Structures are given as structure tokens and as C-alpha cells.
Amino acid sequence: MRITLRRTSSRALAVSMTAVLSMGALAACSSDDDSDSGNGDTRTVTDARGEVEIPAEPERVAAFDNRIFQVLEDWDIDLVSAPVDLIPDTITKYHDDTEIRNTGNHNEPNLEELVASEPDLIITGYRYASYYDEMKDLLPDVPVIDLSFGENFENEDAENELPLEERLKDITSLIGEVFGKEDDANALESDFDEAKERAAAAYNADETVMGVVVSGGNINYAAPVTGRSVGPVFEMLGLTPALDQDGSGNHQGDDISIEQIAASNPDWILVLDRDAGVNSEEDAQPAAEIIADSPALTSVPAVENDNIVYFPSDFYTTEDIEAYTEVLNNIADAFEDHDAE
Numbered sequence: 001m002r003i004t005l006r007r008t009s010s011r012a013l014a015v016s017m018t019a020v021l022s023m024g025a026l027a028a029c030s031s032d033d034d035s036d037s038g039n040g041d042t043r044t045v046t047d048a049r050g051e052v053e054i055p056a057e058p059e060r061v062a063a064f065d066n067r068i069f070q071v072l073e074d075w076d077i078d079l080v081s082a083p084v085d086l087i088p089d090t091i092t093k094y095h096d097d098t099e100i101r102n103t104g105n106h107n108e109p110n111l112e113e114l115v116a117s118e119p120d121l122i123i124t125g126y127r128y129a130s131y132y133d134e135m136k137d138l139l140p141d142v143p144v145i146d147l148s149f150g151e152n153f154e155n156e157d158a159e160n161e162l163p164l165e166e167r168l169k170d171i172t173s174l175i176g177e178v179f180g181k182e183d184d185a186n187a188l189e190s191d192f193d194e195a196k197e198r199a200a201a202a203y204n205a206d207e208t209v210m211g212v213v214v215s216g217g218n219i220n221y222a223a224p225v226t227g228r229s230v231g232p233v234f235e236m237l238g239l240t241p242a243l244d245q246d247g248s249g250n251h252q253g254d255d256i257s258i259e260q261i262a263a264s265n266p267d268w269i270l271v272l273d274r275d276a277g278v279n280s281e282e283d284a285q286p287a288a289e290i291i292a293d294s295p296a297l298t299s300v301p302a303v304e305n306d307n308i309v310y311f312p313s314d315f316y317t318t319e320d321i322e323a324y325t326e327v328l329n330n331i332a333d334a335f336e337d338h339d340a341e
Helices: 002-028 069-074 111-116 126-138 164-178 182-202 231-237 258-263 274-278 287-292 321-340
Strands: 042-047 050-055 061-063 121-124 144-146 208-215 218-221 268-273 308-310
Touching: 042 144, 042 164, 050 144, 069 164, 069 321, 111 126, 121 126, 121 164, 126 144, 164 182, 164 231, 164 321, 182 231, 182 321, 208 231, 208 274, 208 287, 218 258, 231 321, 268 274, 268 287, 287 308, 308 321
Parallel strands: 061 121, 121 144, 208 268, 268 308
Antiparallel strands: 042 050, 208 218
């Protein structure tokens, strides 16, 4: 119940902030019952910043939040501009579409490509969140939706205002509303909840868990809750940390000695292979090999019993609700198989 209330408030707050300002205008327009959908050609949705008037049926969509590309492909949504370099090869639709204006990596985006694409709707957030104002300046007549619900992504040391699962659901709900896919969005959220409940039910709280990020060939620490990608799973499932020390949301994890990991003696290890998500070289060493080749980890229970759950190889560049649903189901499989032995 607490989670539901907090999630609702993340978008309801933005609505309440604008409601007072708009009451007079709504009263003046009370003769027609079209206040939620503008003049019939537009409608109003609520993003992380407040109300946004968007096309009733967007036709030229530019999208920049990597947490929605898998969903958009599933829904067969065409894009006119996107950071194709950030989209994993597993999402083939936007790599195959040579008409998409590619703005490239978020570190040095080419927003001229966005302008040239002539969008009627822009959806931004996450790695591209800091370019919101620039996009507004470049295309002042085009509505921009910001998916940064309760986030402090630009400051890796800051705590997010909302748990990850609430942010994922807010994003999914809004995207479903934008594209008229509310039922599909609800189904995605239900799948996520079922996977979470299944994994939590299969977990033995007496067993400790370590989260790590393999980056640059190094095994780094992913702190419970705050650690990049892996950390939120501790909160979702109520996992018992093998090592519970402060950490950041750094995309490479936090520097820690392999001896500290071994000394924590985890029963389980959750692994994000960042190298797999950012390296295209065929000779990049997989995280599984790096962990197996570490002498310090040989006698750790998680390694001895093969109680290691690896996130999907493209997870670092997806991190969406579907990716987390897959991870939670994989964790549930591992916990259930372990209990059955």
C-alpha cells in the first residue's frame, strides 16, 4: 500500500501544482467536455515536470530515454530521431531504420539531427535528461516530455526521490498514455509485479547477497539500493547484503578490493556485466570468466555453489521495466532451483 501511494504521488504532485492555475480556464471552457484532450487535435499528459500538451496522435516522435526503446519496438512505434548509438543491437527496429536521424552518444549529442527530423513530439530523460532545456530552445513549438520522475541521475552521489520500481512504472504508464497503449502498459507493470513477488517468495533471508558491476575487466561494488542497476534489486526483494557499506550510483560501480568481496562470504552474487553492454569487441572478456578466474573468490559460497545471477548482456543500455522483469524472473529461477536441491 505504501508503494502504491508513493507512486501515485510522483505524478499527482505535478498535477496538483498546475490545477489551481488552470481552474479558471477550465471553467471558461466548461461548455465543451474536451478539457483532457485539448481541441481534439491535442491532449494533456503529466510528465516529471507537470502538464504537457501533446498531439492527440503523435506521428513524428523523437525519443532519447534508453529505458523505453524496447517497449517502443514492441509497440511498433516509428521514430524520426533517436540516439541510435545508445540502443543495443538486440533492439533491431531502430538499427534497421536508416531514416532515423541519429543524435549519437549523450556525451556529445548532435542535436542538429533532432532539429532536422522535424518532430511533433520529443521524449527525453535519463542519459539525455540534461538536454531538456536545449531541446526546448531549439524547437520551442514542439512539446517535450521528460521521463525523469523523482531522479537525480546527473548527480551519482544524490539519492533519488523515488524507488526505482516506482520510476519504471511511472515511465511505463506515461508512455502507454502517450501512444494509446494503456492496456499494454498495465500488462508490463503486472508482469513486473509478478516477477518481483515470485523472486521475493523464493528468497531465503538467511542467505546473503553481493552485488557487483564488472567494468574494464574489474569487479566493482554495487551498493544495496544505490548501486548502479544492481543496487535497487536489494530494495525490491528485501535482500540481505553480504557487505552493507555506502556506495554511489556510479556507472562503473565503486572501487573495492576483491579481498573485501571474498571476506564478505556471500551466498549469492548478482552481476551487471557493463563491459558486455558497452564493448562490441569480440575479445572482451565476459564477467563470468573474470569471476571464475579470480583466485580470491574460489572458496566463496556463491562461487562454489554456482549461485551467481548475471544480468542480460544488454542490460546496461536498456535498464527498462522489461529488462528488470527478466532479471527478477531469472533470480526467481535461481532461488527456486537452489531450494529444490
